[in-house]
Amino acid sequence: DVKVTQSSRYLVKRTGEKVFLECVQDMDHENMFWYRQDPGLGLRLIYFSYDVKMKEKGDIPEGYSVSREKKERFSLILESASTNQTSMYLCASRRAAGGNYEQYFGPGTRLTVT
């Protein structure tokens, strides 16, 4: 059974704090993604990673960075959290080749920045 887990379901942080969101997948997938989801805007891609130590900016990378030191783990970092980063954060993974591009999603982390 495929599994993508995220470190926290709910998180409350203060403005200016450094925030780490962790995502782990157990499917040996090469590709991993971080999205944020906001009402009326759907899912927007922040960063993605094709493989270990590889990363590419998505559509809204400003204010975020990522780390992929191991294949199964993809971390999203908010260097200095701001209130406009309050959102639902979703991690996903998929196989790079031989599949149908289906992405498997984690349960999400609802981050509130006060």
Next chain:
Amino acid sequence: SQELEQSPQSLIVQEGKNLTINCTSSKTLYGLYWYKQKYGEGLIFLMMLQKGGEEKSHEKITAKLDEKKQQSSLHITASQPSHAGIYLCGARIQGAQKLVFGQGTRLTINP
């Protein structure tokens, strides 16, 4: 502007009624994915469509991709409270490696 437009954005139906959600693009869709999301949770994969004219069903949910591969519809027959949630379409568009997503449709089923 969104590359994938979903309509309606919100839908309230009486239990037992049928409903349709649409997902439209101005570009050719290479792979169209429907996901369902329970409030405050992650996305659950429902169906994938790839070929023009393709139609798939799972229980009371049917999804179609039009012949031009620019529009998909999700149809629920005899809706139940368990169908409530947010439905999102995602797609690869004209050779893009990433998926793009619609803004979602929030479905409420009234008993």
